[in-house]
Amino acid sequence: MSLQKDQEFLTFTLGEENYALDILTVKEIRGYESVTKIANAPPFIKGVINLRGDIVPIVDLRIKFNVGQATYDEFTIVIVLHIHNRIVGIVVDGVSDVVSLNKDQLRPPPDFGVAFDSRYLLGLATINEQMIILVDINELISSEEMGLFSSHENDVA
Template structure:
C-alpha cells in the first residue's frame, strides 16, 4: 500500500532518540520543538499521557514516547524535548530524549520493517531508513497517534 508521491521522491524526517534507538517522523507533521516542561496531569489518563500543556491558549496532550514504546523509565534531562505535532485537525506533543537533525531519505534508503515482536507494533512503522552506518526507525506518526489505544485523535477518513 503506497501513501502518496513520497515513494517516488526524497522525503524529510525529523530524527529523534529514545534510549539507544533513533527514530524518524515526517517533518511535515512537526509544528515546533519545545524544551520539556512538566505537564499538568489529567486524572484517569493512560500512563503514557503525561498530561497537558497550555500552548498559546491551546490545551495540548503530551505523550511520553518512552513509556508508550515500553522503553524503560523515562529520565528528563537537558536534551529532553517535546515535539509538537499537527495530526489531522489536532495538536499533540510527544516527549523524546533528544532531537538529532532533519534527514532526507530517498526511497532506496528506506527498507521494510522486520517484525519487532510485541514491543512496537510494526503497523506503526513505515520502514527503516539507512544513512551510512545510521539507522532510523521511521514511525507513521498519523497512524500511531490516531490508534485506538492512544485514544487521542479520531480516526481520519481514508
C-alpha cells in the first residue's frame, strides 16, 4: 500500500507507542466484550464474538507484539476492521484521533526498535511532536503468521 495524497488514519496506542492505521479499514470502535475461546488458538487470538450475525475473530495486538498490559475491563477498546471481505477485531490500549497525512510527512520504517516486523509498517510520521508508527493493517491481518485467512484468500485483492 502506498500512501495517497492526504490519507486519513486512525491513531491508537499500544503500551507507550502511538500507531495509526488506514481509516478506510475501520468498521467501528467498541468496548471489549467476553469472547468465545477457540481451542488451540495462539495466545494473541482471544476468541470470537458474534457481531450482528458475523463471527468476528478478536486479536489482541498488545499480546501479539508484547507491548502494554493485556487487561480487559470497561476501558478496553476493540477496533473492528473490514479487511479482504472479512471482519476482524483488534484489541488496543486506546484510540486517540483521526489524522490526515500525505507522503511528504512519511519517513521510512526503521529496521529495529519497534514491536513488530517492519514489513507490516508503512513508515513513521511526527504529529504534534509525537512519533506515530503507521501500520499496514491489511498486510498484518492477512499475514500467514496471524493465521486468520487461508493462503488462497490472501491472493484475492
